[in-house]
Amino acid sequence: MRGKEIRLERIMNRNTKKTIIVPMDHGVSEGPIPGLIDMGQTVNMVADGGANCVIGHVGLALHGHRQGGRDIGLILHLSASTKLAPDPNSKVLVNSVTNAIKMGADGVSMHVNIGAESEERMLHDLGMVAVECMEWGMPLLAMMYPRGKNISVANDIDQVKLAARVAAELGADIVKTVYTGDPEGFREVTRGCPVPVVVAGGSKTDDRTTLELIEGAMAGGAAGISIGRNAFQHKNPAKFVRAAACIVHANKSVEEALEILKV
Numbered sequence: 001m002r003g004k005e006i007r008l009e010r011i012m013n014r015n016t017k018k019t020i021i022v023p024m025d026h027g028v029s030e031g032p033i034p035g036l037i038d039m040g041q042t043v044n045m046v047a048d049g050g051a052n053c054v055i056g057h058v059g060l061a062l063h064g065h066r067q068g069g070r071d072i073g074l075i076l077h078l079s080a081s082t083k084l085a086p087d088p089n090s091k092v093l094v095n096s097v098t099n100a101i102k103m104g105a106d107g108v109s110m111h112v113n114i115g116a117e118s119e120e121r122m123l124h125d126l127g128m129v130a131v132e133c134m135e136w137g138m139p140l141l142a143m144m145y146p147r148g149k150n151i152s153v154a155n156d157i158d159q160v161k162l163a164a165r166v167a168a169e170l171g172a173d174i175v176k177t178v179y180t181g182d183p184e185g186f187r188e189v190t191r192g193c194p195v196p197v198v199v200a201g202g203s204k205t206d207d208r209t210t211l212e213l214i215e216g217a218m219a220g221g222a223a224g225i226s227i228g229r230n231a232f233q234h235k236n237p238a239k240f241v242r243a244a245a246c247i248v249h250a251n252k253s254v255e256e257a258l259e260i261l262k263v
Contacts, residue, residue: 003137010073010106019224022046023055025077035232039064047072049241076105090118097132107139114163115148130171141174142167164193186220201227211254
């Protein structure tokens with residue numbers, strides 16, 4: 001097996017070929033928000049629930065990952081901006097693939113906002129990181145969002161299709177993007193992208209709404225989910241991830257998932 005294939009098995013379930021990712025990179029963009037005060041504790045809880053991997057910056061690797069409990073994959077995030085920046089949509093490269101390897105990461109991720117004024121530079125960075133990932137056998141997850149002054153509807157099917165396809169064309173192994181709102185629309189995205197697509201969880205919502213998003217995305221051909229706040233800010237992160245897993249990995253319904261949350 002090649003290096004990418006070996007590492008991908010720490011990010012995606014080798015039997016279902018699906019994944020549950022919990023992004024925890026918010027410390028750079030938003031600071032120590034609820035759920036990410038004690039990163040190690042949160043990592044342990046989502047791992048206990050069955051998450052396949054977490055995403056974070058160097059701070060997560062240094063201060064919160066694999067400090068006990070069940071093992072879980074690590075994707076090191078390489079790009080960043082803060083909410084106080086003149087343009088928060090402008091993500092800059094803050095780390096490298098070689099450093100991620102040194103830190104024991106199983107993959108790396110990049111964030112690109114298609115339609116932003118700085119799209120040109122972000123695409124350049126994504127392409128260069130993808131080439132480096134090919135050299136070192138490191139999986140690359142690309143977070144692709146239609147965002148910018150000319151983007152009025154963030155989940156427009158044509159724009160989401162473009163964002164996902166761009167990532168695949170530039171060498172990403174997994175694409176994370178927004179849900180289009182219905183399975184049929186999202187299937188256009190997954191059919192038009194030759195690599196696995198995972199759906200972003202978005203803003204904090206109630207359990208049913210989030211689980212319905214997951215069910216719809218999976219019906220639309222998603223390879224899994226990448227859900228942050230709705231997982232790590234849940235009153236019981238382990239139980240929520242377990243409920244999500246029954247949809248992603250076992251093809252259960254929303255109603256069956258909600259039963260898990262009642263126990």
